[in-house]
Amino acid sequence: MRRIGRRDIVAAMLIALLAGAVFTSPPLQVLQGLSLDILTALRGKLIGDRRDPATSPVVVVAIDGETYDTSPFKGSPTLTWTREIGRVLGSVTEGGAKVVGFDVIFPSSIEQSEIPFGDAPFGSRLKGFDRDYLIALRKLSDGGKLVLGERLSNDHPERPDRAQQLAVRANIRALNVHTDPDDVIRRMPLSFSIDGKPVPAMAVELATRALGTKLETGPSGAMQLSGYAIPSAVPNTLTLNFRGMGRDIPAYSFADLRACVEKGDTDFFRRAFEGKVVLLGSILDFDDRKLTSMRLSGGYDGTPAPRCALPAPTSSAQKARSDIAGVFVHATAVRNLIERDVVTELGFPMRAIFTIVFAAIIAVAGCMLAPGGALIAWLALTAAYTAMAVGAFVQALALPLTEPALASLAALAMMIGYRFVLADRDERFLRRSFAFYLAPEVIDTMVASGKMPALGGEMRNVTMFFSDLSGFSSIAETMTPGELVTLMNEYLSAMTDIIESNGGYVDKYIGDSIVAMFGAPADDPAHARNAVRAALKCHAKLAELNADNPAFAGHGLSHRIGLNSGEAVVGNIGSRRRFNYTVMSDTVNVASRLEGANKYYGTAIMASAATVAQTGDSFAWRELDAIRVLGRGEAIKVFEPLAEKGAESAEQKTVAAAYAEGLACWRAREFAKAADAFEGAAMNDPASNLFARRAKAYSINPPPPDWTPVNTLEGK
Known part of the structure; x- marks a missing residue:
């Protein structure tokens, strides 16, 4: 075992910081979701869940393949099913169901059909067809027993037919889900802002009605339901806990329930639905399938519930699938809320700390042991930590899993490499370790003082610069990895050179986006003018690259730039173990929103009135509009810089x-x-x-x- 000194300990800590920073950074945020997927799979395989589906507070009425193959639905379009749906739901609520939610939407009525049939449209011959259904909706809605679903969208919202809306009045809630960047549903929204007011999502609305309470904001800012503070790693969401892998929720076939209504077996409806939350939805193999955190191990479309009138299908037993029917995502959210079983995820600071500490332990082992022994230590410690994480997940606490494992492996590799460069001088060590995430001025101060950086910040007047390539994802799909890397290196290098030559500091790159500030770390009284000048030059440079650079040929890249000036906290910000020289304030958020606002006006550069005021008469401007950006109530006047004054x-x-x-x-x-x-x-x-x-x-x-x-x- 090799003896280690102070220099080795410092190296191990810095390597752990670097590895932790990389593997918890926004570009690798997908690892957080992957941790949930792995924990869900390991808990399901190793521990399982023995809860009786009959004890579930929520059940699903499933429009399944059996329904489509059973009379009177066989061969009939779904628009003709409404009266039968009304009859079944009436029996369900008479059986004691607390509330019924629709995960299906009937956006039109058969009465609206304009298909010619004889000498009149088909719909006109069926006037009054939905009357009984609408009466049933009105009755259930007035009793607080029914909530219809809708899908919110700026482009193509999907709502129930107008007559249904009138029947249920305000009892309509959004079915939208929260999808991660990898198209996996791990969380569900708690509410949506409609006409400026927060309105609960479908699952939350059903849970509140079942509990006889309302969604409230607690003293800590967390959303509360009947005194239960809902854990929320991503604001305004809950993290789904698929404890039973979908098999903990009974699924009643709609065809069997319809036959049960015909049979008149009211006792069956009482036994099945008394005190339950009921969700009506499709579980077809091709309709509304969702990838969730059960995707690695496979989930189930519920457990087949007891039958009332029809014999059970002779089809084979259920098999685990990577996707599940969307109705079970909502059902799981309802059950999590009622049973106070929402997954608690650690926030970014705690995840970073877990990752960095684990990476530091492995880095020290890599410094003390031979490479083979260090690798064995990594395997043993990772297995022990995984077991601890699975145990915590049984209690609905999700510890980071993939980030510590990968960061520690990377730290081990870096530490082994470090052992070959022990003679490096302190200055070279500091510059190489921190050059990627501290400003050069800060590193110069560190080298001159011989001290490690410390937490702290100061209030400065700065101008924030946000840029992003327009439609770059679709362009990148047409390129090879080598072409993409070449293009991005050329673009980011050219833009960075312009920003830095005008006194700006590039805070970070986020994919093809650039975040920079003017006025810090170095003092610059003309930071607003320099930021606007840099933006105009960046725009001109991109046009030049499109015209002359072979890497840009045929792509026609364009970008959007947002500028905003104001007070901000700049300095070393973060935890005691990991921090960056960066900036924080509402000034930063507004600049980011202005970058995105360009797409509404077709402009390339947009600046706030605060930036315009600080540039004097250096530029020619045109006022674009007064806007209210997302997350901010106050209106902002926005401007477009045209050129240097007199050069337009x-x-x-x-x-x-x-x-x-x-x-x-x-x-x-x-x-x-x-x-x-x-x-x-x-x-x-x-x-x-x-x-x-x-x-x-x-x-x-x-x-x-x-x-x-x-x-x-x-x-x-």
Whole structure:
């Protein structure tokens, strides 16, 4: 066993910090979801769940393959099933169900059919077909026993038929789910903002009605349900706990229940549904299938429930699948809330600490032991930690798993490499260890003082610079890895050179995005002017790269840049074990939102009024609009820089003048005049085209008297 000194300990700590920072960084956030998937699989395989499905507080009424093959549904379009659905739901609620939720949406009625049938549309011959169904909906809704589902979307929302909406009044809740970047559902939303007010999601609404309470905000800011503080790693979500791998929720065949209604067996409905939350949904093999954290081990579409009238199908037994029916995702969320069994995930600081500590232990082992012995130590410690994590997951606590395992393995490899460069001098060691995430000025201070960096920050007036390539994901799909790397290196190098040559500091790269600040770490009284100048040069440089650089040929890249100035905390920010020289404040958030807001106006650069005010008369600007960005209630005036003062083209002046005239008319509610003014430049100016269409619409249907000329942006 090799003796280690202070220098080795410092090296191990720094390597652990670096490995922890990498494997808990946003680009590798997918590892957090992978940890949940592995823990779910290991718990299911090693421990399982012995709960009786009959004790489940939630059950599913399943529109399954049997339903489609059984009379009277066989060969009938689903729009004709509504009356039978109403009859079954009536029996379910009469049997004592607390509340029924719809995971199916009937966006239209057969009565609306315009298909010719004889001398009249088919729908006109079926007037009144849905009357009994609508009466059933109204009765159940008025009794607080029914919630219909809808899917919210800015582009294509999906809602029940208008008659159904009127029947149930306000008893409609969103079925939208929270999907991670890898298209896996591990969490569910708690609420949605509708008309500026938080409205519970479907699962939360059903749980609140079952518990006879409301969703509230607790003293700590966490959402509470009947005194239960709902754990929420991602704001406004709960992390699903698939404790029974889907088999802990009974699934009643809709066909059998319909036959049970015909049979008149009211006792069966009482035994099956008394005191239960009921979800109606499809469990077909091809409809509404969801990947969840059960994807590695496989989940089940519930457990077949007792039968009432029809014989059980002769099909083979259930098999585990990587995807499950969406209705069981909602059912699991309801059960988690009622039983207070939501998974608690550690926040980013604690996950980083777990990862860094584990990596540090392995790094020290790598410094003390031979490479083979260190690898065996890694295997043994990782196995022991995994067992501890599975034990914690049984108690609904999700410890990070993949991040510590991978970070420690990387730390081990780095420590073995370090042992070959023991003669490195301290300055070289510090620069190599911190160059990727501390500003050069900070590293120079460290080298001069001979001290490690410490936590701390200061309030500075800065200008934040956010940029992002437009539609880059679709372009990247057409490129080989080598081409993509070459393109990104060329682009990021060119943009970084411009930013740094104008006094900016690149805080971080996030994929193809760049986050930079002007005014820190080095003092710069002209930080706003330098930021705007850098943005204009970056835009011009991208056009040059598109025209002359072979790596950019045929791709036609474009980017969006957001600029905002204001007070911010800058400095070494983080935990005692890991921190970055970075910036924090609302100034940063607004700059990020302005970058995204460019896509609504078709602009490349957007700056706030605060930035414009700090640039003096250095640039020619045009005011774009007053907007309200996501997550911020106050309206912001936004501007587009055209060029250095006096360098704008004749066309830019003409468009800016017409736009200013149209904007003044818009704000004065003279929409017809505004449309005429914007129309003149709409052909070549997306922002003018946007306002021309908005002004035309308002000239036909004027807004209410309390209208304010503020555009509320719903996306980021």
